[in-house]
Amino acid sequence: MATPDTVPAKPDMTLRVDRLTRSFMYMQHICAPTDLYFGALLQLRGFAPSVDMLRALVSEHLDTPPVLTHRLASTHDGDLRWERDPHFDLRAHVGELADLAVRPEPAHMWLESDPGRQRPLWRMWLLPGDGDNWGLGYVVHHAAQDGTSMIRTLEQLFGDRKTATANAGQSDKRRSRPWRALRAVPILLATRKPAAGIATLPTFPGAGRHLTSRTVPLSDLRTISAASGATVGQAHLAALSGAIRRWSPLDFTGRSERDRRRVLPVCVPVDTREPAEGDVTTGNLIGLMPVGLPCGEPDPWRRLRRVMSRASRNRIVTGKSALRALTDDVPVRIAFACLARLGDRRTVALTASSFRSIAPLTVAGTPVDNVIAIPWLPPQHGCFSILTRYKNRATLSVLTAGGPDTSAALADHWVEAVSELREACRRVSNGT
Template structure:
């Protein structure tokens, strides 16, 4: 028998008074951020995607120790899930949030066989949740020996990368629930700052010979480098770690495609203000940036990247993107956002997750954290850089019609070494990283 409990205890992080075996969500004091332009855009992308799972993304955690039972994992998630309202609410036909009266933790936290490796989300989720339930799943990967894993994927219309990382901290690290602020931020005039970026979406990207006919099938590749090396390059060149990453990506794209022209990519930016780091939901803008792939000299590429991704330009882009989302009707700005997923306008997407603190799952330490990218309709390649502990890992998701995708991941790691040499950063004995992996 299913029921809908309204006790306050669950909302503050405890178990429902009727017991931990409750299979439905308890009325939470928290609520998701109101649906907006991004919600509608991601829902539209789901309808246009070859597979509904294509709009799901998340993280894979590789852990040490003996794996917990799925019952233990479900009990832990159930004890905290009320503090992450996007995981207990559903989007109804009117695209409005409402609590799921039939929530069952057993439908969301599952067991999956196979190695603890990055793979396309659809391999874990051949049957994505219907919209009559919250749009997320979690899998316990028992693994072998002293290594096991946990994969977490959520619909991009529900959470962004910052929201995903925060949800993990709330569920497993005791972090407080997220705040919600539905007030419009930024005036319609501020949205004018987004106009140059929107106009850039009208330009075509150079034709890249590695992009064949899209098949609708997916493959994953990863490569890793030491975080310390990225920071040392950034310090030596007086740029940010994010800029170093994109310069390495420029060199990798140049190697991969052989193109002798700058290549535009889509770079998601977090539009939260500094006092909104705990704000849940989807709060991002999409910026079209030309990677300096036409430039062979690595230090020259760094200087160009610093100009094109200066703090002033990126700050203006964030302000404009936020005002665009808050003030501009879907029918006007939605098409521009969707063009940023069109490979005829941008070659790929280069996203970066914020650094994650040390995590543990039910007392078992998390050794490695990997991003699980998604793929917009018409897009051929989506990359996410995740930094955890001493390692920075690039995850690359491509359509199988994109040739040599493993070369992009491998080339990125190689270009980090090239940049280190050009910047005079001496390698250290501990500067080792995980090998390239493909699935």
């Protein structure tokens, strides 16, 4: 068990307070604090270990992810800084939820009403299950980590330690390049037209949160990729376009040419890390890329080709450097105004995120069977989805502010759309 006397005091240069950190902390004033927590559920088979064993496993690695032992504190001038929690107690962060099923839940189902900032901004729970299955839930405030650093933390705790720590401590090598922010002008111009509402979602999202996940073989997306030259991410976005078309037919099933060309602007977060920085940095190294999904297109193959154009490799690569400069290298007021516009519900209808492939994980000697994302929900947004890829599985998590049937319907339609797209690629490959 770690105590204040045993928490490593070694300084870590990967802790960063950036403009996204400040933005996420500001959001606590306009939405429920628990909406800003996201994470993952690890599903395992067999009997669960004790919560004391889980705490012991985590305590062995507290020297690696600094987010575990550091909190965000306010400075005298009202800014934020990371500081080591002098009263850190692992028992306050790793607990047990004996009465809950082993399934993904919105973060507020696991968290207390307001975790506060007096302690590090993460929590972990053992879900003992029924003897056949058990789980481990981890959530973190978005001010502290983005998806890449959250996944890397899980790999540092429960994966191959040599791989997980290979790139640590390199985040101070990046040079400021403010001129690259000029390349973000076309990205910002893409938000000049307001995003239409989706009939399936409530106009004014309420307090209810519902989370549904569905899993398909990862080989399905790889088959689509091999047949079309698309990336797995592009194949997923094409399937999501078809799913949204089914999910909200009043919006996308018109028969005119104008209806067929209708697109839905969504926010696609991209990792803006540079090679020298590694991927263990605490904080948020992401950019918000608007992408128009061709939901009006009835043909799955043509939807895929349009996604490959709208979310091309070149556009994503160029966008990453531009969005990083926009976040870090331009004056504060300009940066905050641009970030607010790129993530505004009035300019994007929903968020379509994805985590990078996750390395194999093992908890207390038991291999992790699947990893399912726990999305968060930005203020005034009604839907946030995250794709995870673990071993041979691809899992989509859908969090909505609508009723429980709303998230389940979109997730089910995504499964159907993946199958439909795989079949379309087979027909094209066969020339039929």
